Amino acid sequence: MTPDQRLAFAERPERRFALAMVAPGVLVLVVTTTFPLLYLIWQSLNNINLSMPGMDRFVGLENYARMWNDMRFWAAFGFTLIYTGATVTLQLVIGLAMALLILRIPRAQWAFRIAAILPIVLAPVVVGLIWRSLLLTPDFGIVDFASRSMGLGSHNWLGEPTLARISVIAIHTWQWTPFVFLYMLAALAALPAELYEAARIDRANAWRRFVHITLPLIRPTIVVVVILRMTVALSAFAAIYAATGGGPGTVTEIINLYAYRVSFAELSLGYGAASAVVLLALTMVVAGVLFRVRRAA
Amino acid sequence: MxxxxxxxxxxxxxxxxxxxxxxxxxxxxxxxxxxxxxxxxxxxxxxxxxxxxxxxxxxxxxxLTGPTNIVPNLMSSLIVAIGTTLLTIVIAVPAAYAFARLRLPGKKPVGFYVLATQLVPPIGLIIPYFLILNRVGWMDSYRGLILIYLTFSLPFAIWLLVSYFEDIPREMEEAALLDRASRWQAFWHVVLPQARGAIAVTVTFVFLNAWNEFLFAVVLGGATVKPVTVAMYNYINTEQTQWAQLSAAALVAMLPVIVLGILAQKHIVSGLSAGAVKGVSRR
Amino acid sequence: MSKKGAVRLAGVGKSFGQTTVLRDVELEIRPGEFFSLLGPSGSGKTTTLRIIAGLEIATEGAVHLDGVDATLLPPGDRDCAMVFQSYALYPHMTVFDNIAFPLKMIRTPPAAIDAAVREAAARVRIDHLLARRPGQLSGGQQQRCALARAIVRKPALFLLDEPLSNLDAKLRVETRVELRRLQRALDVTTVYVTHDQEEAMSMSDRLAIFMDGRIVQIGTPEEVYQKPATVDVAAFLGNPPMNVLPARLAAGEVVIGEARVAAPHLAALGTRDVMLGIRPSEIEIGAGGVAATVTLCELLGDDVIIDLDVGGLLVRAKASGRTRVAEGERVHARFDPDRLHLFDRTSGARIAA
Structure with a gap:
């Protein structure tokens, strides 16, 4: 027997056992995700309209062609990028700044740890509803009240196109920044203190210490956080659905909402499937790029 | 001074x-x-x-007692969340152990496949599920909803557990194998009891995610299966929002997850970043 | 009495992909023997033990246990018990359940388990701790719990992987004696992995010395100490280790730099370059011999270690603690000519006198 055959023989029971342990999970995933995704691609090549049952037919790439010329789709595509980019950047900057700040007041850390958990564990749909009603309603919402008190006047926070976009970005940022904060707090607390003492002896000021020591050390953490937050932002749905429903008009539609409305409000499932396929592709591309970046980091 | x-x-x-x-x-x-x-x-x-x-x-x-009370919805959420959690744990624990420890042909690509399924946007699943469940008559059923909940809970749980299993010293199993335990006995008697904490954390987060889910529930649910996240809309209609009731409902609905979140406080960071940190194990 | 526990390794090698960690291991361990695998870390001794246990599969050669080809047998079918360096106690079980585990796995009736566990625990004097969990035990108690778990089912072969390395120095010496006594009482073949030469020398019937994935010498402690097979073994054993100096043999004299040591019995070896080995304890200070300068004195109580500069070479001598020399002092060092070890300059192999 060659060495390889030997190992293969000796390890056969282990491999069999491993296969038996993994098989149910992989099988369930194939059935529950891969198979439906293949069906989704098939759907995207068909005209399926629930308002016209019995009229389903294969149309090839027609849905994609229609999408190519659909300004509303491109607006949703564009806002998906803005929404993802803005929320991830804001979460990262604010979360990191908070962590750096809180690290300097150790006695108050417990309060922030508890406060940070609240938004994270809330259902996004509940967060959207609370913001929509208690915070952003003109005249009665606390944000509107604050705006008026500061002399900035009352606004239709979710009804005016630009403000509505800002609002849905703010809601997502509000809910998930605490996660980045906690993540960064853990990463920063694990950094070796001696480095900072050495830098202090070398008379590096706080900003230089941050740029030259902290930032390079937590770079891998930042990459991981960006990956996590991007995938969540790209699959966001419930908070926007609850706050604006995609409106006013279609202004706050990200692809998720667009696909949902096309499929379940306009009942055009084939066309909705095509836009979901595009989102799937976009997610995979973004994830692929980020994983490559991570491996390099 | x-x-x-x-x-x-x-x-x-x-x-x-x-x-x-x-x-x-x-x-x-x-x-x-x-x-x-x-x-x-x-x-x-x-x-x-x-x-x-x-x-x-x-x-x-x-x-809690009015005509539009959310008690049935709480029950609905509970059934879906517990069903999802139980199934997920039963399936994910053995798989995670194998990924963490055992020699397995094609482990890397299969592990990557599991990781990738975690990235699938929900909207990409809801459209085919809508048609499939309609066809097999599983709309507005617990079976249907639990099935689609597995799509996010299973990859999440597997990857979270892998990172915990990797921390259990390998010699424990080796000692058990030398003492004539079978692979299964080593897993059952030696590894599993040490993973109780990890499983508790996993249960917490799977439950939490299932409890909070909205998109699948609103599309695939109905009169029978209507979790609390969907029932929030009982207090919002076109004429007016009943703010106090909405707030009370939100608090009642969120109380369990807030409690869970505070209990699992220490693990929230690792719990919500499963898979991203460790990646596929080398062996 | 026909004893069990014979081990024979024939041409055993182990590679992980392209890297070979072990090659050409030939080894025979007799039933009842206390056999040590000694070597620096990374020399292949632990891999050899794991191959005997079945935790690793040899990629070359064969493993025979009591005459049976066990090369590809799974660990559970080899009748071996092992004590790990980390002890690998099951933290969720009591001491009793830890010790009972191997018996439960072979479906021993409960009454027999109870008796066997108590007997094994008593042998290592932890019978009063059976209800505790490993986390509540001291390091020494954990170590003995691991021992009890290993001996409880009376295995044919007892494998120990650096079992004393996590104990403090004093306890280590005590446990050494106890372990040896236990092995004698049970009369069980024991394979003992250690990097500590003192442990290996004091406990073993025989030992194998590993270097760079090979066995370089097998023998009794006395044999390997008195007749190290290579210059590396010579430099590895002893505390402080043997001095190894480049030297030249010429006409019944050993020439070390400027110094000459008369050794008429070596005249037959002719004229050649060698490596000369001499143990620190075989060097006598002050009674004639080669000229040297004391560079450092380390008093260890009974003994003193004296670093000498002999014509630019560092030579360490070990003398009685009462020897009085000062750093910088010029002295004479006598090398006992009958205690010189000679090794080939290029291959490092021992040259028989």
Whole structure:
């Protein structure tokens, strides 16, 4: 027997056992995700309209062609990028700044740890509803009240196109920044203190210490956080659905909402499937790029 | 006082103020919900918003016993969340152990496949599920909803557990194997009892995610299966929003996950980043 | 009495992909023997033990246990018990359950388990701790719990992987004696992995010395100490280790730099370059011999270690603690000519006198 055959023989029971342990999970995933995704691609090549049952037919790439010329789709595509980019950047900057700040007041850390958990564990749909009603309603919402008190006047926070976009970005940022904060707090607390003492002896000021020591050390953490937050932002749905429903008009539609409305409000499932396929592709591309970046980091 | 000390004190005070403001940003919306839930519907619309008022539990009464109460919805959420959690754990624990420890042909690509399924956007699943479940008659059923919940809970749980299993010393199993335990016995008697904590954390997060889910529930649910996240809309209709009741319902619905979140406080960071940190194991 | 526990490794090698960690291991361990695998870390001794246990599969050669080809047998079918360096106690079980585990796996009736566990625990004097969990035991108690778990089912072969390395120095010496006594009482073949030469020398019947994935010498402690097979073994054993100096043999004399040591009995070896080995304890200070300068004195109580500069070479001598020399002092060092070890300059192999 060659060495390889030997190992293969000796390890056969282990491999069999491993296969038996993994098989149910992989099988369930194939059935529950891969198979439906293949069906989704098939759907995207068909005209399926629930308002016209019995009229389903294969149309090839027609849905994609229609999408190519659909300004509303491109607006949703564009806002998906803005929404993802803005929320991830804001979460990262604010979360990191908070962590750096809180690290300097150790006695108050417990309060922030508890406060940070609240938004994270809330259902996004509940967060959207609370913001929509208690915070952003003109005249009665606390944000509107604050705006008026500061002399900035009352606004239709979710009804005016630009403000509505800002609002849905703010809601997502509000809910998930605490996660980045906690993540960064853990990463920063694990950094070796001696480095900072050495830098202090070398008379590096706080900003230089941050740029030259902290930032390079937590770079891998930042990459991981960006990956996590991007995938969540790209699959966001419930908070926007609850706050604006995609409106006013279609202004706050990200692809998720667009696909949902096309499929379940306009009942055009084939066309909705095509836009979901595009989102799937976009997610995979973004994830692929980020994983490559991570491996390099 | 020396000028340096005065400056340090000023900076300390400024830090505290900044921190206090930040804390307010995250606490106020939740506190406001709590406050509103104890108001009557007239007090809710007072301007400027009232902080001092006569508290009433009328909203809670409506939410828990009124005609549009959410008790059946809480039950619905409970069934879906527990069903999902049980199935997920039973399937994910053995798989995660194999990924973490055992020699397995094609482990890397299969592990990567599991990781990739975690990235699938829900909207990509909901459209085919809608048609498939309609065809097999599983719309508005617990079976259907639990099945689609597995799509996010299973990859998540597997990857979370892998990172925990990797931390259990390998010699434990080797000792068991030398003592004539079978692979299964080593797993069952030696590894599993040591993974109890990890499984508890996993259960917490799977339950939490299932409890909070909205998109799948609103599309695939119905009159029978209507989790609380969907039932929030009982208090919002085109004419008016019943703010106090909405707030009370939100608090009641979110109480379990807030408690779970605080209990699992230490693990929240690792719990919500499963798979991203460790990646596929090398062996 | 026909004893069990014979081990024979024939041409055993182990590679992980392209890297070979072990090659050409030939080894025979007799039943009842206390056999040590000694070597620096990374020399292949632990891999050899794991191959005997079946935790690793040899990629070359064969493993025979009591005459049976066990090369590809799974660990559970080899009748071996092992004590790990980390002890690998099951933290969720009591001491009793830990010790009972191997018996439960072979479906021993409960009454027999109870008796066997108590007997094994008593042998290592932890019978009063059976209800505790490993986390509540001291390091020494954990170590003995691991021992009890290994001996409870009376295995044919007893494998120990650096079992004393996590104990403090004093306890280590005590446990050494106890372990040896236990092995004698049970009369069980024991394979003992250690990097500590003192442990290996004091406990073993025989030992194998590993270097760079090969066995370089097998023998009794006395044999390997008195007649190290290579210059590396010579430099590895002893505390402080043997001095190894480049030297030249010429006409019944050993020439070390400027110094000459008369060794008429080596005249037959002719004229050649060698490596000369001499143990620190075989060097005598002050009674004639080669000229040297004391560079450092390390008093260890009974003994003193004296670093000498002999014509630019560092030579360490070990003398009685009462020897009085000062750093910088010029002295004479006598090398006992009958205690010189000679090794080939290029291959490092021992040259028989």
């Amino acid at each position: 020396r000028p340096g000390a005065a400056r340090a004190a000023m900076r300390g005070a400024a830090l505290m103020v900044a921190a206090g403001l930040l804390l307010a940003v995250w606490v106020v919306p939740v506190a406001l919900t709590l406050l509103t839930s104890f108001k009557n519907e007239k007090e809710v619309l007072a301007y400027p918003p009232s902080v001092v008022f006569e508290p009433t539990i009328k909203a809670y009464g409506a939410v």
